[in-house]
Amino acid sequence: MRADPADYKLVSPGSLQSVLSLLSAEPNQWLPIAGGTDVMVLYSAGKLSNRNLVNLWNIPELRQIEVLPKDIRIGAACTYTALRNHDFISREFPLLATAASWTGGIANQNRGTLGGNIANASPAADSLPALLVYDAELTLVSMRGERRLPYREFHTGYKETALAPDELIRDISLPRRFSGYVAHTRKVGARNAQAISKVCLAALGRIANSTIQDVHLSLGSVAPIPLRLNETERMLSGKKVEPSLLEAARRTVAHEIRPIDDIRSTARYRAAVAGNLVVEFLEKLAAESANS
């Protein structure tokens, strides 16, 4: 049953402070909407339970990208187009720029926002593994003040997050310390645009003296949340990339992920592809480190 627009409110307070004041006065009553690429889909299908929406699209404070000496701060309502077009992000955080180019098609990239993707909390979102491997930190704001939360602590279960009912994500900050790393990302899906991933990998690594000094791995669509592979990373750290290590990596990945069967793929296929993608990255890491 299609929704009747007469049943819904949409207010546009126009500033971050006034949105927060509304969320504080009536917590759980208002659903924020930015570019609408998730919210409007549910609304059109008559499946949006919230009747009261508050507009974030017209709030300039949420659209800024600030490059600071130690990190970059991305306003939560920055669109995928803004991320793709930002030279600095393409240069220092290529995994995020690439993921942005894979998200939906051009029309959805012009409207979809990074903060919206985080708050929507789909385990299949293409940009979230990139944020995990870059050790992103979120600034969450409310009338009570602001707090910083490592992004890896944000997703607490399937579509569940650490965001309080009166809070908004204000910005996402990425530390500028990965320039010397080998970066790799790969999406496996029916097609790149407009197709949700079967499995998506983002990875960063650094080798010195033939051993892995630091490695960050994250996979989408293999667990109830976008997953950082902590166990696999610990196992790989300090080791040489050789055939026995690649096999051990496959086993640890298989142990660490929780894939399911759904309309897009099967758990078995996802597990096999997840192992392949991690091995592909480790081979690239070793090859590029040997050449440098």
Next chain:
Amino acid sequence: MNSSGDAKVKHDVSFTVNGEVKRLRVHPMERLLDVLRNELGLTGTKEGCGEGECGSCSVLLDGLLVNSCLVPVAQADGSNVVTIEGIAAHSLLHPLQKAFLECGGAQCGICTPGMILAAVHLLEKKPEPTQAEIREGLAGNLCRCTGYMQIFEAVTKAAQQRVAT
């Protein structure tokens, strides 16, 4: 747009559509797509999937390609909207419209307005697109009968003609 917004209450919004200022009283969550078609009679913009997957409702909102099925009309307040009806200059077809005709880039026609808008947006950003850029620029627009090859040919031809003139 005021901020008190009671449900069941319509609001005043105004925006420019194809160069003309329109003032309307609408529910703020009405989809831009429905307002264009039902309130303004601009039925060139089509509804396909209604969930942002097919691109047939594409319009330009402040110069950016968007799916009008995913835009609540309140967010278009004060904006500049261009639909397929605003692409030709009176009776003179846009080079992309001509190229679609000449290359057989339209069959049933449902995807065509969205394809043209996506192509207009692409050529504004990239006047001389590569084949890969054309495919990426139109990747959000699905066609189920014409075939993509004729559509890509039409965009290629229009780009060449625009650069030549």
